[in-house]
Amino acid sequence: MTAPAGTLAGHAWAQLRRIRDAGRLVADFPQVCALVGALDEEHRSRAGRLLAGCDPAEVTAAHPPIPAVTVAVTGNGACAPLVAPLVAEFARHRLAVRVVGAAHGQYVADLADPQGPLLAARPELTVCLLDADVVADELGVGWTVDDCARVLDTVLDRITGLARQHDERTGATLVLHTVPLPAWLARQLVDHRSRARLGVVWRQFNAALLALAVDLRRCVVVDLDTCLTDGTPLDDPRLRAYARTGFSEPLFGRLAAEVGHVAKALRGHGRKCLVLDLDGTLWGGVLGDDGPEGIELGGTGRGAAFRRFQQVLAQLGRQGVLLAVCSKNDPQQVRAVLREHPDLLLRAEDLVAVAAGWGPKSEALAELARTLDIGVESLVLVDDSAFECGQVRHALPEVAVVPLDGEPARHPGRLLAEDWFATLRLTDDDHDRPHRYRAEARRRELRDGHDTLRDYLRELELRVEVARPHERELSRVAQLTQRANQFHLNTRRMDDDAVREHWRDPDAVLWVIRAADRFGDAGLVGAVFGRHRPPGLLVLENMLLSCRVFGRDIETAALRAVLADARERGLTGVLGHYRPSPRNGRFADFYRRHGFAPVAPDDDVARFHHDLTVLPEPVAHLRTTSHLAGAA
Numbered sequence: 001m002t003a004p005a006g007t008l009a010g011h012a013w014a015q016l017r018r019i020r021d022a023g024r025l026v027a028d029f030p031q032v033c034a035l036v037g038a039l040d041e042e043h044r045s046r047a048g049r050l051l052a053g054c055d056p057a058e059v060t061a062a063h064p065p066i067p068a069v070t071v072a073v074t075g076n077g078a079c080a081p082l083v084a085p086l087v088a089e090f091a092r093h094r095l096a097v098r099v100v101g102a103a104h105g106q107y108v109a110d111l112a113d114p115q116g117p118l119l120a121a122r123p124e125l126t127v128c129l130l131d132a133d134v135v136a137d138e139l140g141v142g143w144t145v146d147d148c149a150r151v152l153d154t155v156l157d158r159i160t161g162l163a164r165q166h167d168e169r170t171g172a173t174l175v176l177h178t179v180p181l182p183a184w185l186a187r188q189l190v191d192h193r194s195r196a197r198l199g200v201v202w203r204q205f206n207a208a209l210l211a212l213a214v215d216l217r218r219c220v221v222v223d224l225d226t227c228l229t230d231g232t233p234l235d236d237p238r239l240r241a242y243a244r245t246g247f248s249e250p251l252f253g254r255l256a257a258e259v260g261h262v263a264k265a266l267r268g269h270g271r272k273c274l275v276l277d278l279d280g281t282l283w284g285g286v287l288g289d290d291g292p293e294g295i296e297l298g299g300t301g302r303g304a305a306f307r308r309f310q311q312v313l314a315q316l317g318r319q320g321v322l323l324a325v326c327s328k329n330d331p332q333q334v335r336a337v338l339r340e341h342p343d344l345l346l347r348a349e350d351l352v353a354v355a356a357g358w359g360p361k362s363e364a365l366a367e368l369a370r371t372l373d374i375g376v377e378s379l380v381l382v383d384d385s386a387f388e389c390g391q392v393r394h395a396l397p398e399v400a401v402v403p404l405d406g407e408p409a410r411h412p413g414r415l416l417a418e419d420w421f422a423t424l425r426l427t428d429d430d431h432d433r434p435h436r437y438r439a440e441a442r443r444r445e446l447r448d449g450h451d452t453l454r455d456y457l458r459e460l461e462l463r464v465e466v467a468r469p470h471e472r473e474l475s476r477v478a479q480l481t482q483r484a485n486q487f488h489l490n491t492r493r494m495d496d497d498a499v500r501e502h503w504r505d506p507d508a509v510l511w512v513i514r515a516a517d518r519f520g521d522a523g524l525v526g527a528v529f530g531r532h533r534p535p536g537l538l539v540l541e542n543m544l545l546s547c548r549v550f551g552r553d554i555e556t557a558a559l560r561a562v563l564a565d566a567r568e569r570g571l572t573g574v575l576g577h578y579r580p581s582p583r584n585g586r587f588a589d590f591y592r593r594h595g596f597a598p599v600a601p602d603d604d605v606a607r608f609h610h611d612l613t614v615l616p617e618p619v620a621h622l623r624t625t626s627h628l629a630g631a632a
Helices: 008-021 029-038 041-051 056-062 080-092 107-112 145-169 192-215 237-243 249-266 287-294 302-318 331-340 361-372 386-395 408-418 428-448 453-460 471-483 496-504 554-568
Strands: 068-075 096-101 125-129 173-177 219-222 273-276 322-327 353-356 379-383 400-403 462-467 508-517 520-533 537-545 573-578 597-602 605-610 622-627
Touching: 008 029, 008 041, 029 041, 029 080, 029 386, 029 400, 041 080, 041 249, 056 068, 056 096, 068 080, 068 107, 068 249, 080 096, 080 249, 107 125, 107 145, 125 145, 125 249, 145 173, 145 192, 145 219, 173 192, 173 249, 192 219, 219 249, 273 302, 273 361, 287 331, 302 322, 302 408, 322 331, 322 361, 322 428, 331 353, 353 361, 361 379, 361 386, 361 428, 379 386, 379 408, 386 400, 400 408, 428 453, 428 471, 428 520, 462 554, 471 496, 471 508, 471 520, 471 537, 496 508, 508 554, 520 554, 537 554, 554 573, 554 622
Parallel strands: 068 096, 068 125, 125 173, 173 219, 273 322, 273 379, 322 353, 379 400, 462 622, 537 573
Antiparallel strands: 462 508, 508 520, 520 537, 573 605, 597 605
């Protein structure tokens, strides 16, 4: 099978094979990731088989920003067909995956024994595949709906027990899914009343599975029914009969994509900003040729389809996805349409940035990322031009590209199919993100009006608070540990429960850093994890700060507050930990710059000691308050 020649997927597949033939899959892995992202679903599985020979450890050694993730796979039937698409999906998210397990039909033994070969590998994710045979195999000849209900209850109790054990005994996130009711089982009942009753009890079973994602700390349940609504076949009758394979190859691909989204969220690789083309994407026609009155938008037909697409975009924006525009158009015309067009649902105030001009789109995207102070790897471009999509993929392979086909009715499906913005849970900080970035634009205007950074910071009226977190803020703290890369001095990723455990530990301290200024509340922007060690020593195990507040000396103010509190409590010293990573080298000298002296390292952790004799000078351009009571 080959991808159609002349298409983006075709070019990507041909280039991928050339890299493989040259023996450079590991050496060129960042480029490989971009190429896999350009493939259609049908060819990703083939790409996964092509990448199967790549050792994740070698990939990470050659490219430290690309982490290796261990995934355990088990189930009641054949699991091996998941491996190849899993490798490809992880590569799309710039992750190298090591798959363990994938044995046939051993899910009970695998999940029940935390010391067994599957969980002893210490996976970050455990995937359990369950097809309808998990129920059908326990039904006898002449079964009734009542028989099926009893089996469903038994299977549910078994899965619930295994999931709870996994949650309590491991640090991995368990990925389950609902079990679609197949026609080949339902139609063994000949009367419609029985089929209706079967549908009820089966859906109750699936509802109970979905509830596990709410009840358990580290559990994600994928609703597989939504993956079948686009015509994806559930299974292949021959593979089901001869190989005990309960899912079709396309459905294995969809499952792999869902697991990839979970891993992306856990590793902090989620996207933040959706960048929209205009002509053919946000509206029909060409603004420069047709004028504001001639573009297709609203009303009926294609105009209505474009407006429905804008409704989808607005829905994403309400959940914290940053919306921006990057278009080859006259800037004045674009601003006028965004401000005045009566049928436009998305307005200028809904966008965090608008880049309109005639230069290469890749350069405009890079500048947009700099303006927003985010990495280009946080961007998703939606564009109907094959040329622009190809140019961006070549020049900025880190940018995710969603190519549209010119039919606006398909725009929502094309965008949402990739699920680039999926996250494990939303926080208040996520909902406030667009407002914060618009406030940041006003800060840039203030900064541009001053000759010196000191004058700008003085007029910013910055306020910083260092305090113990409220319980409702713990999810945001966990999110910061997963997303922060540059000012993240230990690079320890934590989920909600790990943060909560530290928060409750009587020997540990957890402080959060909140910031605000004349333009509004920046919210929770940082955290400090510490632990008391006798005699009188405070160990700062980790300190992290969101990159969106860099350059304001907030980290200095927060550290000074911690040191001042330690001295006031009569502690003898503070020990700071720094673990180098590919992204945090900019702050390798952070502790040295604030009066700490290096001491003997502990394995790969550099350690620095402050004797609390001379504290860092207060930061003159901001007001700091601290509420660290209860820390000792």
